[in-house]
Amino acid sequence: MTLRVLAPGPLATVQDQGRPGHAHLGVPRAGALDRPAAELANRLVGNPDDAAVVEATFGGLQVRIDRAGWCALTGAHAPAALDGRALPHAQAFWAPAGARLGLAAPPDGVRTYLALAGGIAVETVLGSRSTDVLAGVGPAPLRPGDVLPLGAPVTGPRPLDVALPPASGPLRLWPGPRADWCVDPLARLCAQGYRVGEASNRVGLRLEGPAVAWRRTGELASEGVVLGSVQVPPDGQPVIFLADHPTTGGYPVVAVLHADDVARCAQLRPGAEVGFTPAR
Structure with a gap:
């Protein structure tokens, strides 16, 4: 019931909706930078919106999924493959136990979100599983060999959800x-x-x-x-x-x-x- 990091790419972190309400302690909010994309990934696999996901910066993420389950990729559209098979974007897909997932660099955008059914279940710090790169709160940025526990799935994948087109303009x-x-x-x-x-x-x-x-x-x-x-x-x-x-x-x-x-x-x-x- 784990996710094993084979390569993190330029930067990969665990993120949920952050830890608001602690600014008086000098602790920033943190959380997924593209929150709508992270929430969409969670909805697609049947997670609550605040489940923890992996935020991959400029692709390069490679992981092994040790438990069969539903997964989804949202945010920057990085070309992705599961055991060599091309993966859809902003759709739930089934990953068998032991499957290897890899992301290439996205041609546009910066951050891609990987959600797995049950969410990333690392320990919480001040009520959140988010990595804060400035304050050093929460789990460290992912490194090769890291093993991330997964939570129990809540429901099955959503039959339909829509990724809104990127907003434009000033x-x-x-x-x-x-x-x-x-x-x-x-x-x-x-x-x-x-x-x-x-x-x-x-x-x-x-x-x-x-x-x-x-x-x-x-x-x-x-x-x-x-x-x-x-x-x-x-x-x-x-x-x-x-x-x-x-x-x-x-x-x-x-x-x-x-x-x-x-x-x-x-x-x-x-x-x-x-x-x-x-x-x-």
Whole structure:
């Protein structure tokens, strides 16, 4: 009743819906970056939405499934095979005991989610099985030879579910609490295009483009920040905080991403173009 990791690819972690409610302890939320994709994978195999899945970054994941059961792949459409047989995307499929599953690199997107009936049943930490790469809370990123326990299946696979097409268009922004620290930040962000930087990760989407100039000088006292905060460091290059973001920050938060657009950041690759528009 286990899943054995043969190769994790660039980065593979266990993720569920995270551990909200612990920011006062300095613990970020964590959880699946593309939450709708993780929830869809769980529904397809009959799991509750909050069951733990494997989040694979840029493919490369190879595992052996030691218990026969239903599985599903969602998120970035990475070419996948089970014992050499091509697998469907966003559909439940049956894996016999001992089967080997492998993911190639996705041609588009970043993160692919693997759900297995019963969910990944590693121990919980503060109520969640999620890996937090910044705080080091939860299970460590997966390594070759790791053995992950599986929970008991709850129900059979869903006969039908639909993967919504990826949303397009600019990301929506609400004004932030420290907009007065910069020169017309919301207008400038929405009027200019940015690219996703190479240093982006589960902590934040680092953008490159026209700088958002500071209006004030000096230091801002460290204060709480939320998921989707758009922070502007002194170099003027915006950072969108994602699931593993720190709970406090000392640079001005000039905007906050619309909650429904945060998951889109999970699939933006380095070099991708990003635009913004005011939320309404």
